[in-house]
Amino acid sequence: MDEQARIMQALGGVSLAGHSVQGGMTLPPPHGHEATDGDARKQDIGDILHQIMTITDQSLDEAQAKKHGLNCHRMKPALFSVLCEIKEKTGLSIRGAQEEDPPDPQLMRLDNMLLAEGVSGPEKGGGSAAAAAAAAASGGAADNSIEHSDYRAKLTQIRQIYHTELEKYEQACNEFTTHVMNLLREQSRTRPISPKEIERMVGIIHRKFSSIQMQLKQSTCEAVMILRSRFLDARRKRRNFSKQATEILNEYFYSHLSNPYPSEEAKEELAKKCSITVSQVGEVVSNWFGNKRIRYKKNIGKFQEEANLYAAKTAVTAAHAAAAAVQNSQTNSPTTPNSGFQMKDEEFQLDSAESKNTLLTNMFTGPSGSFNLPNSGDMFMSMQSLNGDSYQGAQVGANVQSQVDTLRHVISQTAGYSDGLGGNSLYSPHGLNANGGWQDATTPSSVISPTEGPGSVHSDTSN
DNA sequence: CGTTATGATTCGGA
C-alpha cells in the first residue's frame, strides 16, 4: 500500500465516520466487513466522488480535452456501431410498417392527368410560341381558332407556372436534403448515427416535399380542368362561322351540288381555307355540310337565290379561267343562245361584250377537250357534247355534272334561257333526284318532279 | 322578346 492509497483511505475514513460535520455527500455504509475488500471499494468510490466534486473546477479546455479524448478513443467506432444497431432495431420496431410508401394512387392519377393534358411531359408544338403564331395566323377570321389559341396560351401559362414551381420545390428539397445530411454527418461524430438513419431522414424530407408537390399538382390539375371545362363550354356554344368561311363552304357546296359530299381531304382543305383551326376540323366541316344538305333539300326555294349567287360566282370564276386558257378560241357557233345574255348580279357582272362572248363560247361550244381550272379543286369542264338542248343525255362525271349544275343556274337565272324542261324559267333543283336523294355521279340528271320545289317546302323550325 | 338562322348533337339505318 503506497502513500496515495493511504491518503485515500484516510479520506474514506473521514467520510465513513458519518458523523463528520464536514460538508459533502454521505454514502451508505458498506456491507462488507472484511478490511481489505472494503478498503478497495472505498477507494473507488472515493475516486468517483473526487471526480464529481472537482468537475465544476475543471476548466473548459480540460473538458474539451477529455471529450476529444473520448472521441478519439479507439473503441469509439465500435461502440457507435453497436449503438447504431440497437437504435436501428428499436427505431424500426417503433416506426412500424407505415414507413413503406407504395406509389400513391392519387399521385399517379394526377401525374397521368397532367401528362395527358400536356402539362407535364414533353413540350408539344412549341407552347406559347405556337399558340401566338396560331392566333396571329388566324387574324381574327375565325372565332374558333381564337378560342383555341386562347386555350393553348392559357394552358401554356399553367404549364410554365407548374414547371417553375416544381423546379423550385425540387431545388429547395435538394438544398434542404444536403443541408440535413451534412448536419447529420457532422453529428455522427459525436453521437451514433447510422447511414441508414440518414437515408431515412432523407426519405422523410422527400416525402414532405413530395406532399407539397402533390398539392401543386393537384391545384394545377384543377386549373387545367377549369380551363378545359370553360373551353369546352365555349366550344359547345354555337359560334357562327365568319362570312368568308361560309362563302367558301357555300361555294364548294353549290359547285358540287350533284354530289355535295366532300372527301376527307376536301374537308381538310376547306377547313384550312376557312381558318378553322380547332381540333377535329373535319367534324366542323361535316356538320356544316350535313346541315346544308338537309336544309337545302328541305327548302330548296329558300336557297334558290343563294344557289344562283354562288353558281354565278363559280361560273364567272370558271369562265375567267377558261377565257385565260383559251384566249385565242375561235368557233362561235350560230346556235349558241347568247342573245340577250346578261349577268344580273352586280358583283359578278360581265361588263364587256367580249367577255360575254368568251364566256358563252366556252360554256356551250367550248374548245374540244377539257381544261383545268385553277383554284377550283377537282373542278374541270368537259362539255364538248353539250348544247342548249341535250345536255341531259350527256354521260359525264361528277365534276362535270357539278359544272353543269353551276352553268344551268347561271343560264336559267340570268337569261331566262329555256332549257327544255317545260319552259320553267326558274332554277330547278338539280342534284336531287325524284326520290329526294342526291344524284349519283354516274347517273344522268333526271327531270325534276313537279311536286318538289318551292311550293312543297317543309319547315325546319317545326320545333 | 319572339322569330329566324345556324352550328352541334343525337339517333336510327344502311
Add this chain to the structure above:
DNA sequence: TCCGAATCATAACG
C-alpha cells in the same frame, strides 16, 4: 362509320 333526319341550343335579327 357515315348519312339523313330530328332536335337542341343559341347567336343574330327585327
